[in-house]
Amino acid sequence: MTSALDFSPSISESLGDVTIFTAAGDAVQFKDLWDQNEGVVVVALLRHFGCPGSWELAATLKESKAKFDSAGVKLIAVGVGSPDKACVLAERVLFFPCLVTISLYADPDRKAYNILGLYYGWGPTFFNPAIISRFGALRKAVKNYTIKATPDDRSGVLQQGGMFVFKGKQLLYARKDKETSDHAPLDDILDVCCKVPVS
Secondary structure (H helix, E strand, O other), X not given: OOOHHHOOOOHHHHHHOOEEEEXXXXXXXXXXXXXXXOOEEEEEEEEEOOOHHHHHHHHHHHHHHHHHHHOOOEEEEEEEOXXXXXXXXXXXXXXOOOOOOOEEEEOOOXXXXXXXXXXXXXXXXXXXXXXXXXXXXXXXXXXXOOHHHOXXXXXXXXXXXXXXXXXXXXXXXXXXXXXXXXXXXXHHHHHHHHOOOOO
């Protein structure tokens, strides 16, 4: 099990310098996405925008957004692929053009994923029991599925995601998905966020 202690205390600074893109295609740096002094943020790194497991997680994040809002926590989702692929997910899963409900960003070169050391490869992507155990939830999440959201650079489909909670620059929680659809339980994430005093 991954924990915040497995990361360097300066991980937020390394991550902060990574440039990602809004669904509209504008470049932004991680450090500009939340208050680096006191802000509490959940950074959900999806696999890629064409992954059924990512569609399921995005739908769950959308459903949970009100809980995070009431706790004063910002919710950010990042996926592998170009901004136009992010828009496909936004429109088909979240039913908003280029995402209005949660902040969605594209990391086409997987720079944030590499800095955080997230799992990558054939084994965790295709040979795991999590997909079978979550078949019902996945089927519901992909009712509007299209392969058009899959990254043009097909190597991106081997990337796994993860979930991270920061308060300012301090990493409070870290979890790397070991395999496809191995998402952190959002109740655990919310519990971590609610224990943090928000200024």
